[in-house]
Amino acid sequence: MRIVEDYIEVQTDLIEIISAVYIGDYAIRLFFNDGVCKLVDFKSFLETSSHPSIKKYLDETKFKQFIILDGNLNWNNYDLIFPIADLYKGSI
Numbered sequence: 743m744r745i746v747e748d749y750i751e752v753q754t755d756l757i758e759i760i761s762a763v764y765i766g767d768y769a770i771r772l773f774f775n776d777g778v779c780k781l782v783d784f785k786s787f788l789e790t791s792s793h794p795s796i797k798k799y800l801d802e803t804k805f806k807q808f809i810i811l812d813g814n815l816n817w818n819n820y821d822l823i824f825p826i827a828d829l830y831k832g833s834i
Contacts, residue, residue, distance in 0.1 A: 757830055758813025764806050770815070772829055780832040787834050796822065 761773045768785035788800050799805045799822055808817050814826050828834050 759810050782832055
């Protein structure tokens with residue numbers, strides 16, 4: 743008996759944020775590695791949240807301190823982060 747395995751090479755292109763620009767009033771313009779650009783408004787999400795760890799980002803100084811880490815927006819070492827698929831759609 744001979745066991746044969748076929749390997750299919752699957753290429754997955756990961757969508758990543760390559761740069762982000764704070765526009766103002768809790769909106770960030772996101773530039774993705776496939777050329778797509780989205781403007782995401784975080785204001786209503788922050789205002790309607792009742793969780794203190796999210797509400798604290800209504801302090802605009804804190805909110806503007808995001809970085810791009812592993813292709814995603816990241817605030818304060820994963821204190822606040824969003825699914826990349828939602829950001830790519832332009833909504834949260």
